[in-house]
Amino acid sequence: MQKKIIIIGAGFGGLTSAKHLADSDFDITVIDKTNHHLFQPLLYQVATAALSPSDIAVPIRSLLSNYKNIKVILEEVVSIDKHNRAVQLKNSTLNYDYLIVAVGSRHSYFGNNDWEELAPGLKTLTDALVIREKIIEALELAEIENNIDLRRKYLTFVIVGGGPTGVELAGAIAEIAKETMIKDYKNFRPDDTKIILIEATDRILSSFDKKLSEQAKEDLEKMGVEVKLNTKVENISDEGVYTTQGFIPSKTIIWAAGNQASPLLKSLDAETDRAGRIIVNKDCSLPGNPEVFIIGDAAHFRDENGKVLPAVAQVAIQQGKFVTGIIKNEIQIEKRPVFKYKDKGTMATIGKAKAVAEIKGLKLTGLIAWLTWSFVHIFFLIGFRNRLRVMIEWIWYYLTKRHGTRLIVGK
Numbered sequence: 001m002q003k004k005i006i007i008i009g010a011g012f013g014g015l016t017s018a019k020h021l022a023d024s025d026f027d028i029t030v031i032d033k034t035n036h037h038l039f040q041p042l043l044y045q046v047a048t049a050a051l052s053p054s055d056i057a058v059p060i061r062s063l064l065s066n067y068k069n070i071k072v073i074l075e076e077v078v079s080i081d082k083h084n085r086a087v088q089l090k091n092s093t094l095n096y097d098y099l100i101v102a103v104g105s106r107h108s109y110f111g112n113n114d115w116e117e118l119a120p121g122l123k124t125l126t127d128a129l130v131i132r133e134k135i136i137e138a139l140e141l142a143e144i145e146n147n148i149d150l151r152r153k154y155l156t157f158v159i160v161g162g163g164p165t166g167v168e169l170a171g172a173i174a175e176i177a178k179e180t181m182i183k184d185y186k187n188f189r190p191d192d193t194k195i196i197l198i199e200a201t202d203r204i205l206s207s208f209d210k211k212l213s214e215q216a217k218e219d220l221e222k223m224g225v226e227v228k229l230n231t232k233v234e235n236i237s238d239e240g241v242y243t244t245q246g247f248i249p250s251k252t253i254i255w256a257a258g259n260q261a262s263p264l265l266k267s268l269d270a271e272t273d274r275a276g277r278i279i280v281n282k283d284c285s286l287p288g289n290p291e292v293f294i295i296g297d298a299a300h301f302r303d304e305n306g307k308v309l310p311a312v313a314q315v316a317i318q319q320g321k322f323v324t325g326i327i328k329n330e331i332q333i334e335k336r337p338v339f340k341y342k343d344k345g346t347m348a349t350i351g352k353a354k355a356v357a358e359i360k361g362l363k364l365t366g367l368i369a370w371l372t373w374s375f376v377h378i379f380f381l382i383g384f385r386n387r388l389r390v391m392i393e394w395i396w397y398y399l400t401k402r403h404g405t406r407l408i409v410g411k
């Protein structure tokens, strides 16, 4: 009888695994709670109206439709029963011989979950659309507000967390609020808008070389972003953000500070790190259950130097491919190879023609880093139509400085 593989999650890790198992004799089921594979690195461009949702998301079913041995199920997995090798969906149970868990992560509010509604984070398409509407709505409210204090509050955008997502969002919001969209409003000027990036430690982009962090800070400041280092958020309310350096009145607060693993992982009843990620074996398997693999953002993997691998797409992709080699050859636990991560570099964009990149010891800034960033993102974006559309959108934006997708369609 054909052996069964279940893959939970069709993000970077799960989709890679599915594609690498497509030519095998296994019966594969891919389960995802959304119907699309999402290119998260460009989510901030949807949140800031530079791209449309369909530019960065592709239906999972269409990506896997050519493979006869792969079935796709749109459902949320509610728990995993590792003892009975079963995955529980809302109304049914599926059994597996091998399981790949690639469920990614969510943002963490460090125990202050009530902040989520006031300061949304950016992980899904829905998150991006909520943020997009918040930004455009704040500009609209400022346009009709004559009370100066209230207008100032509407025109103040606060981003919490100076990692790549926070930096990219701050730069993109500065571009729209100080340069591009501002032209369409009559009641305020570019100088009236404030973009504040709050970071708890003493530098932004702390995973990058120190010089690149400083360059990114300088670039952001030139674009009009106020970077507040060594500043911690103490509370968030309807009125604004309370920080260790004082209160900031704002209607638009965006959370980009910290990750936490999917609650589904708790049902595996295994050792986790503080972020809830499963501490996996060197072959990415679950300790005690060699038929279960945890990959990508859901896994805590320490490399040969004792460093925990970062939550980035390349780790998920490489682990996704690695575990399929073990499964296809049905390698017994004691003979399995050790996963080795090949770091292809990290980069973050700050704005038009501004980025920082660190590739195999090479440190790039400015236009060259931005061109590299643009090329890499277009190259890895899934789907030829999407690549073409994104390239056209970027060229259009570069020439006209106008964003196309500025509709408010929610409440």
Ligand SMILES: Cc1cc2nc3c(=O)[nH]c(=O)nc-3n(C[C@H](O)[C@H](O)[C@H](O)COP(=O)(O)OP(=O)(O)OC[C@H]3O[C@@H](n4cnc5c(N)ncnc54)[C@H](O)[C@@H]3O)c2cc1C
Pocket (backbone or CB within 6 Å): 008, 009, 010, 011, 012, 013, 014, 031, 032, 033, 034, 036, 037, 038, 040, 041, 042, 043, 044, 075, 076, 077, 078, 102, 103, 104, 105, 122, 123, 164, 165, 262, 264, 295, 296, 297, 298, 311, 312, 313, 314, 316, 347
């Ligand atoms: C805004 C943002 C920007 C980023 N920028 C970069 C970047 O520039 N470069 C980079 O390398 N990385 C970047 N990352 C990180 C990168 O996107 C992640 O590391 C990567 O997506 C992890 O892949 P994954 O397969 O582990 O999880 P994901 O890609 O998150 O996929 C998880 C999948 O699991 C599904 N799922 C979750 N729970 C369940 C469940 N219970 N049942 C069914 N399905 C479920 C989800 O719907 C999702 O499709 C960024 C992330 C974000 C949020």
